[in-house]
Amino acid sequence: MEGLKCEPLKVNSYVLLHTSYILLRIYPFPLFLLHFFKMIAGLSLVSNGCAQKCMHKSWWKILCVVLLFYTFIAGFLMDVPRLPALSETIRNLYFHVCMWFCMMILFTASVVYAIRYLRTNKLVDDIYSRQFAAVGIVFGVLGYATGAIWMSYTWADPNNSSFQSFSAVAREPKLIGAAIALLIYFAYMVLRDSISDIDKRARITAVYNIFAYALLFPTIWIIPRILPSLHPGGQNGNPALDFKDIDNRMRMVFYPAVIAWTLLGVWITSLKIRLSLLKEKRLLQ
């Protein structure tokens, strides 16, 4: 009888989860892009004073520090699922994957400010956009480097020579896609420094930033999902956010860890922004 009583609730949450899951799966991609850019355009109307005030607040920095300590302590001490080949290295989820999350969020912030610049023509927005992209690149490179270490102890086949196993691993679509995306953002930095006229530089690179972000979508989110991949959840959905794929115990550290690393990235960016605002104060007035 108790099982029967519980059932309606179970069915409800199950149905809710699965309808949202199916909706997400069949949600046509062009429509998604349209809505996404509409959302970004809407965001880009919010006033800049808000962001500048928030940079001096300390509560989110305290939250960042607390969550980072939680990530490091719970990340090492808490129980994790026992999986072959991965064993203890599964804890890299709290560090390696969070680097990529942080990078994606910072690049999104960067493109928001690029669109804002094109709407408002204020150089402040250009500075924001540049610094978000710069710190995003740092986190991307860290994600790549940590992935290289992790890969060489889990994916590399000990029975093959390192050359052979490298040629197997190097076919991993997510590796190639992430490399392309990062190179495009490197080119963004090179492009910025090669134009000396300030307004021209801001306008051209804002447009380039939008293109770069549009390429980030297929290279790290779509193509690796279509091709067979060594990464978990390659062809069947979203490994990090799917409730069926990631263990409950890991989710308890993983989500706070994503927030912590993202806040750390935003903190570093805010320092860089404030420094360059100080430097360019004469130009901006």
Next chain:
Amino acid sequence: MRKMKFLFVVVTLLLSATIGYAQDETNKVDMADTMRSNGRIYVVVAVVVLILIGLILYLVRLDRKITKMEREK
């Protein structure tokens, strides 16, 4: 003040969530169990946390310096 309260609630929730789990599956995957049983894992955690403290102090100092510069101008 409200934000501090919010922070406090978040932290207590996170800490309380850590307690609830016990080890239930014991299959034969090779994990660092000896390292955990003799407590050496705490050495690793101490080192990592120390590095984190250093980095964060550095960031806080930078933050303060920039705030000072902003006030001077």
